[in-house]
Amino acid sequence: MLQFILKRLWVMLLTIFCLTFIVFVLTNLKPNLVRLAITQTNVQGTSAEYERWLDSRGYNRSAIVKYGEWLGVVPGWTNEINGVQEGRCKRVNQEVMPTYCGVLQGNFGFSSTFKDEVSTILGTRMVLTGWLMFWVMVVMIPLALVVGILAGMREGSRLDRGLSTFSIATTATPEYVSGVVFIALFASSKFGLSPLLVEWGWLSGGTLLKGSATSAANAITFDNFALPVMTIALYGMGYISRMTRASMAEVMTSQYIRTARLKGVSFTNIVMKHALRNALIAPFTVIMLQFTYLLTGVVIVETLFNYKGIGWTLVQAAQGNDIDLLLGVSIVAVILVLVTQLISDIGYVYLNPRIRIS
Amino acid sequence: MEPLSGLQIVTGILAQLTPVWICLAVVFFLSYMFKNRLGLYGQVLDNTLGVIGLFLVFFWIFTALLADWCITYDPLRQMSGMKNAFPGMPPTVGEGAHFLLGGDNLARDVFSRMVMGSRTVLTIAPAATLFAYMVGITLGLPAGFYLGWRDTVLSFAANLILAFPVIMLFFLLVTPGIIEMGLPTIMAAILFLFPIIFLMVLFTSRFTPQPTKLAIYLAITLVIGLWVYFGLAFNMDPFGILSMNSNTLNIFVAVVFVNSPTIFRIVRGLTIDVKTRDFVSAAQTRGEGTWYIMLWEILPNVRGPLIVDFCLRIGYTTILLGTLGFFGLGVSPESPDWGMTINEGRKLLSIYPHPALPPAFALMTLVLGLNFLADALREQSLKD
Numbered sequence: 001m002l003q004f005i006l007k008r009l010w011v012m013l014l015t016i017f018c019l020t021f022i023v024f025v026l027t028n029l030k031p032n033l034v035r036l037a038i039t040q041t042n043v044q045g046t047s048a049e050y051e052r053w054l055d056s057r058g059y060n061r062s063a064i065v066k067y068g069e070w071l072g073v074v075p076g077w078t079n080e081i082n083g084v085q086e087g088r089c090k091r092v093n094q095e096v097m098p099t100y101c102g103v104l105q106g107n108f109g110f111s112s113t114f115k116d117e118v119s120t121i122l123g124t125r126m127v128l129t130g131w132l133m134f135w136v137m138v139v140m141i142p143l144a145l146v147v148g149i150l151a152g153m154r155e156g157s158r159l160d161r162g163l164s165t166f167s168i169a170t171t172a173t174p175e176y177v178s179g180v181v182f183i184a185l186f187a188s189s190k191f192g193l194s195p196l197l198v199e200w201g202w203l204s205g206g207t208l209l210k211g212s213a214t215s216a217a218n219a220i221t222f223d224n225f226a227l228p229v230m231t232i233a234l235y236g237m238g239y240i241s242r243m244t245r246a247s248m249a250e251v252m253t254s255q256y257i258r259t260a261r262l263k264g265v266s267f268t269n270i271v272m273k274h275a276l277r278n279a280l281i282a283p284f285t286v287i288m289l290q291f292t293y294l295l296t297g298v299v300i301v302e303t304l305f306n307y308k309g310i311g312w313t314l315v316q317a318a319q320g321n322d323i324d325l326l327l328g329v330s331i332v333a334v335i336l337v338l339v340t341q342l343i344s345d346i347g348y349v350y351l352n353p354r355i356r357i358s
Numbered sequence: 359m360e361p362l363s364g365l366q367i368v369t370g371i372l373a374q375l376t377p378v379w380i381c382l383a384v385v386f387f388l389s390y391m392f393k394n395r396l397g398l399y400g401q402v403l404d405n406t407l408g409v410i411g412l413f414l415v416f417f418w419i420f421t422a423l424l425a426d427w428c429i430t431y432d433p434l435r436q437m438s439g440m441k442n443a444f445p446g447m448p449p450t451v452g453e454g455a456h457f458l459l460g461g462d463n464l465a466r467d468v469f470s471r472m473v474m475g476s477r478t479v480l481t482i483a484p485a486a487t488l489f490a491y492m493v494g495i496t497l498g499l500p501a502g503f504y505l506g507w508r509d510t511v512l513s514f515a516a517n518l519i520l521a522f523p524v525i526m527l528f529f530l531l532v533t534p535g536i537i538e539m540g541l542p543t544i545m546a547a548i549l550f551l552f553p554i555i556f557l558m559v560l561f562t563s564r565f566t567p568q569p570t571k572l573a574i575y576l577a578i579t580l581v582i583g584l585w586v587y588f589g590l591a592f593n594m595d596p597f598g599i600l601s602m603n604s605n606t607l608n609i610f611v612a613v614v615f616v617n618s619p620t621i622f623r624i625v626r627g628l629t630i631d632v633k634t635r636d637f638v639s640a641a642q643t644r645g646e647g648t649w650y651i652m653l654w655e656i657l658p659n660v661r662g663p664l665i666v667d668f669c670l671r672i673g674y675t676t677i678l679l680g681t682l683g684f685f686g687l688g689v690s691p692e693s694p695d696w697g698m699t700i701n702e703g704r705k706l707l708s709i710y711p712h713p714a715l716p717p718a719f720a721l722m723t724l725v726l727g728l729n730f731l732a733d734a735l736r737e738q739s740l741k742d
Binding site: 011014015018019022023026027029030031032034035164165168169171172173174176177180181183184187188189190191192207211292295296299300303304314315318319326329330333334337338 | 407514517518520521522523524525526529530531533534535536538539541673677680681684685697700701703704707708709711714715718719721722725726728729730733
């Protein structure tokens, strides 16, 4: 098992290396560098001015050397502007500029969009996204499992048909569709439920829920967090519940369930005590892999609801071609994807006796 | 003119879509007449969800085809005084049709934009999915069949692309500067070769003993393939029929690129599963070539899950295109693309929800139809 994990970790490192290199090359393509210069200088300039700006900050050099600097295996680039020593490694609170400043030295660079250390930005934003993910999981997993189990325990019944249709419908509704519909329904002061409730006197002005989750960064409340959580959870739950249903339906046709039935065990007991444990192995892996899909959803929902987590940061960084921050976000993303894959593989082995023994 | 009431709006929309209803009626009538002779398609008609799915999918296909007869206004035309007009309002200037679903932020007719938007989605999504399938199959079959180093390299590459945050990739690839650099053309030149390679290997592996037949098939593949290849990838169609503007090509290529690894993994997994079966050993004993075994023995036997996934994948691609539009990376800023319309509409969502809701609803119903259809196909293929 240890060997397996070590091998996976090695592949993970290799993947991170290749991926950051690709992101680096893409962000350092000429058009993207010009975009960076345009957003940073903030003025309508000529292309010669942009060139000068890029030259003075060391962007117009070989991408491989720059990547080496970012990694921390090549000495950081320096330049003297108006008698002041400038360079990649210059930091606000440091007296002496170190020669190497890369990821290997624990330095993830400086964000050009937010004018702050990438590690600081990633830290604060990840906590915010973590809360969003946490509440999504709290809402999504129990709901998906209940729907899947109820649908799968009597395959082909009317309940199964109804719940399966519901699951398919949720997977067909991407976040930007359901989010828009939810805002129109719950968070509009002129349409949907809110004006009705105000009219009936159940609500004193304002809207039922908030269409913006910006305030949730300080304090999470039901009315500012319900819509983003609901939007992501709804899209993600369909897939899990369909997996649970398939797995449950398969277990319910197995021999030992029939034996239990013939012994006269009640249906509730069969479902709760006999079937459930075996039926939940497959959904476990799916739930872990779902983190990856949630990532895209998080970007959409954080943009839609203006919640300043890592997804929102990614969009801001990408719009300004913020090289260091994009690299930082992609490292976070790829680690999340690969670690959840690893956990799902290990968990699958541990949960399934047939694989564990062989 | 008076504004229309709710019921009048509904009847107005239904009436405006008359050509679509006629085509739908003809198709369903013919389908039910010849149900027994239509194989898997006929079986889907026995399934309630399948019929609903087919109805939704056909509805949008016909809407896209007949969009010119269904729209009430030019989707790009701005009418004075109709900015954010509510559904059912008559035009303030001149005698024209009512704005059935209101006007958007730039005073354009929401209904016509929704109808026209179906064209963008329904041309790009299925074609991009098909191309991604060609790439995925051409690489997935040998990876699963040979395993070894080929599989290690290809799987690593596939997992690498899958580990990318999709949206970041799009932000980096789908920008005007990148188009000028010619990166999409290079990627298109590589990705669009796969269908030609696929078809050539497909025919060569089977018809080598019959040289005349082989020559005919190869000639047809090369003529049509290269025509499409130059027309789409390099915009150099000698007849000027096929062309794709650079922005569309960029999105098309990006979507194919992102979809291929998933299909690669599916095909690879299915191949590993199927290659130990007896019919494969039988073919090997007969002395068939490996490509013959892969393309004419294994591939037809895994078509069930692939057809189901193809349906689902068109839906995912539709969602992906919408996501692109949502982030302002759509086909072109003026075009009535659904994702972009939703993105424009969301800014004034709490005051004027009507411009954003119709395209959102349209996108949802199309994907829903595809998912229902996939589910029915899965159910029917499990029955046999």
